[in-house]
Amino acid sequence: MSDDLDDLKSLMSGATPPPDPARxxxxxxLAQKNFADLQGSRDGARLxxxxxxxxxVSGVRNMLNTLTSRAGLTASTAIVAxxxxxxxxxxxxxxxxxxxxxxxxxxxxxxxxxxxxVVEAPVIVEHTAPMVTMEMASDNMLGAPAPxxxxxxxxxxxxxxxxxxxxxxxxxxxxxxxxxxxxxxxxTTESPVSTFSIDVDTASYSVIRNSLTNGQLPPxxxxxxxxxxxxxxxxxxxxxxxxxxxxxxxxxxxxxxPDTQLLQIGIQGALPDLADRPxxxxxxxxxxxxxxxxxxxxxxxxxxxxxxxGQLRPEDQVAIVTYAGSAGQVLAPTAxxxxxxxxxxxxxxxxxxxxxxxxxxxxxxxxAAAMANKGDVNRVILATDGDFNVGLNDPEALxxxxxxxxxxxxxxxxxxxxxxxxxxxxxxxxxxxxxxxxAYIDTLSEAQKVLVDQLSxxxxxxxxDVKIQVEFNPSTVSEYRLIGYETRALNREDFNNDKVDAxxxxxxxxxxxxxxVTPKGSPAERxxxxxxxxxxxxxxxxxxxxxxAFLRLRYKAPGDASSQLIETAITTSxxxxxSFAAAIAGFGQLLRDGTYTGDxxxxxxxxxxxxxxxxDPFGYRTEAIQLMRLAESLxxx
Amino acid sequence: xxxKTDDTSLALAAAGGDGAAFATLIExxxxxxxxxxxxxxxxxxxxxxxxxxxxxxxxxxxxxxxGEAAFTTWAYRLCVNAAxxxxxxxxxxxxxxxxxxxxxxxxxxxxxxxxEAIDWLTTAMRSLPDDLRDTLALVLDDMTHAQAxxxxxxxxxxxxxxxxxxxxxxAALRQEETQ
Numbered sequence: 001m002s003d004d005l006d007d008l009k010s011l012m013s014g015a016t017p018p019p020d021p022a023r024x025x026x027x028x029x030l031a032q033k034n035f036a037d038l039q040g041s042r043d044g045a046r047l048x049x050x051x052x053x054x055x056x057v058s059g060v061r062n063m064l065n066t067l068t069s070r071a072g073l074t075a076s077t078a079i080v081a082x083x084x085x086x087x088x089x090x091x092x093x094x095x096x097x098x099x100x101x102x103x104x105x106x107x108x109x110x111x112x113x114x115x116x117x118v119v120e121a122p123v124i125v126e127h128t129a130p131m132v133t134m135e136m137a138s139d140n141m142l143g144a145p146a147p148x149x150x151x152x153x154x155x156x157x158x159x160x161x162x163x164x165x166x167x168x169x170x171x172x173x174x175x176x177x178x179x180x181x182x183x184x185x186x187x188t189t190e191s192p193v194s195t196f197s198i199d200v201d202t203a204s205y206s207v208i209r210n211s212l213t214n215g216q217l218p219p220x221x222x223x224x225x226x227x228x229x230x231x232x233x234x235x236x237x238x239x240x241x242x243x244x245x246x247x248x249x250x251x252x253x254x255x256x257x258p259d260t261q262l263l264q265i266g267i268q269g270a271l272p273d274l275a276d277r278p279x280x281x282x283x284x285x286x287x288x289x290x291x292x293x294x295x296x297x298x299x300x301x302x303x304x305x306x307x308x309x310g311q312l313r314p315e316d317q318v319a320i321v322t323y324a325g326s327a328g329q330v331l332a333p334t335a336x337x338x339x340x341x342x343x344x345x346x347x348x349x350x351x352x353x354x355x356x357x358x359x360x361x362x363x364x365x366x367x368a369a370a371m372a373n374k375g376d377v378n379r380v381i382l383a384t385d386g387d388f389n390v391g392l393n394d395p396e397a398l399x400x401x402x403x404x405x406x407x408x409x410x411x412x413x414x415x416x417x418x419x420x421x422x423x424x425x426x427x428x429x430x431x432x433x434x435x436x437x438x439a440y441i442d443t444l445s446e447a448q449k450v451l452v453d454q455l456s457x458x459x460x461x462x463x464x465d466v467k468i469q470v471e472f473n474p475s476t477v478s479e480y481r482l483i484g485y486e487t488r489a490l491n492r493e494d495f496n497n498d499k500v501d502a503x504x505x506x507x508x509x510x511x512x513x514x515x516x517v518t519p520k521g522s523p524a525e526r527x528x529x530x531x532x533x534x535x536x537x538x539x540x541x542x543x544x545x546x547x548x549a550f551l552r553l554r555y556k557a558p559g560d561a562s563s564q565l566i567e568t569a570i571t572t573s574x575x576x577x578x579s580f581a582a583a584i585a586g587f588g589q590l591l592r593d594g595t596y597t598g599d600x601x602x603x604x605x606x607x608x609x610x611x612x613x614x615x616d617p618f619g620y621r622t623e624a625i626q627l628m629r630l631a632e633s634l635x636x637x
Numbered sequence: 638x639x640x641k642t643d644d645t646s647l648a649l650a651a652a653g654g655d656g657a658a659f660a661t662l663i664e665x666x667x668x669x670x671x672x673x674x675x676x677x678x679x680x681x682x683x684x685x686x687x688x689x690x691x692x693x694x695x696x697x698x699x700x701x702x703x704g705e706a707a708f709t710t711w712a713y714r715l716c717v718n719a720a721x722x723x724x725x726x727x728x729x730x731x732x733x734x735x736x737x738x739x740x741x742x743x744x745x746x747x748x749x750x751x752x753e754a755i756d757w758l759t760t761a762m763r764s765l766p767d768d769l770r771d772t773l774a775l776v777l778d779d780m781t782h783a784q785a786x787x788x789x790x791x792x793x794x795x796x797x798x799x800x801x802x803x804x805x806x807x808a809a810l811r812q813e814e815t816q
Contacts, residue, residue, distance in 0.1 A: 008761060031695055213704075623646070626653075
């Protein structure tokens, strides 16, 4: 029987003609003309996209899906409770009826957020949440959000009245994000020196994109501004000669504050000739626990690695280690030229079991050690949804283990997949200590960016332990603030201490750091001068007056134990143009808390980003503007 | 240049008025839509016309696209509906011109027989009722039963049933042929 279907299928594929090119062009032109006509008939301001309107039921479902588990419980409890009252014999007398209330799912969130968490919530929710009840409930909640507390009280007693429950509960959400408090404004005379480690990760941006495209603002802690800025390529000058990297400094007007300036420090890593790159030894450490089964996890991972395989050379070696319950080597070290063998092993991976992260890591490092040859680059690539639920669960202990291995010359990169139990904190800890990069892969396009377009940067380190120290001149700068890099702060004395670990730069990587600086005497000064402590400091008298700050960079050549120093003065003449990075920095701060951005809004960010988009060959910036528009709409709810 | 954005995001951007996104989207999706149109209609000329209908209507329809379903699913639904509309119009037209229509149909049938152009595929597809053919067209386009049920707006069980009906049809046809 199915033979017929298969026959038909192959016949059909054979018989389907290619579209006529002339008609194709004609039809596409027609579509574009209609599209353009439609735009013309609308209002001018098309930069803001309307918040998507959804049907009532799906609206409620979306709402439940996007709430965190605790809020979700509260929400469903409140809705069910009101619904119960409506179904109970007395219910229709308890709440005023308003059958004509218009459908407006957005309004639902307000009453939901108002209600307090209820202790007995899980019990109620397990018993009751039929769709019928929810529809009735939401109709009436619009008219009467207030009596919900009374409704809650009557809920347990009335639960016997309710029909069979198709329970809609949001999936338990165990995401953890690594972040710290937003950097404060520093007073130059009190602490003139700012020290931090560079960060080439971009995971935060992908997580934010994933949240926004799913219709919710990202959790504040998921926003790491520096990772958002570093997601985008900028036009920095390439280093000359043998230098590993070169800094580019520019000073621009702060978009969100007319009285301050942005000091943008860009670092461009050298892109060595890849033709004679050393052979690579890669160990894919793949999480195949049960939680990886979703389409945006293991299947996406397989596709991503397939993309990457095309970038490898015959002399490179690949091994695959999986961990789920117990760790195991799936593919012994194999030359990259044996594509079929590698693809086969990759395709045969299936998800199931719990996650023994530590055992997996140990085995992966052991495999990498066995593959190591002199002159090769060794790297473990960990692909996981971040769920390390068996064995060593303590990120601190895991960190120490990886830091140990880092010194043996094997690097670690971490690729995050999927949402729901993304343990961003652990992933960050692993990558930062493994001298690697943490990226979050939510789409195949992101895999393309990280594993194909920027593979050389991800795999070939050109400088280790890169630290940045900026000393501000108190006679020209009264206050300064580093935007982002909260999780990367270093102590002032760590800068010259080669034992202190910091981030690495890969081939062709770019790193951008932005300070908001308040010039001396500017009305934007946030701190009033001290009455008793205004004595001249020595730094003020020695600094040149057109110098804003002094930039120091320290890095080690890969494998070296001692660091090299690059120094350069930043003067008031280093004026640049408004940059796309500034727009992203503003966007990130708005998503985070907006403490320092004043009245500056998403609309301003969109305008600035659109203006400074420039040449955008891969469409990354266009996508960012789209995300800003989504965030603007979502933030109005 | 939005080469690296997925169709659903592109469609959302286009729904929000982004012309570049729309251009990329239609350029990328045209061949796919055409392929489905061919499978729904069974003739190249019909398929070109149907795709034109869809291209003309897509910009306006897109405004109501909210990203709830994947863009492909949504677009396929659009195709199937457009094919229905077209068939309905064709049926009305045929009724209005029935006298001439009979003559024309006979003439074409005769022509076709002499040409020996009707292969097993064409026979098979033409012999199926519209609903079975639509379902089969989707499933042959690598849609799962769940996706097809979503596109056609019928329960998944109906899809499975239709596929088994279609298989029965095909088996019967095969038997006739071999006898």
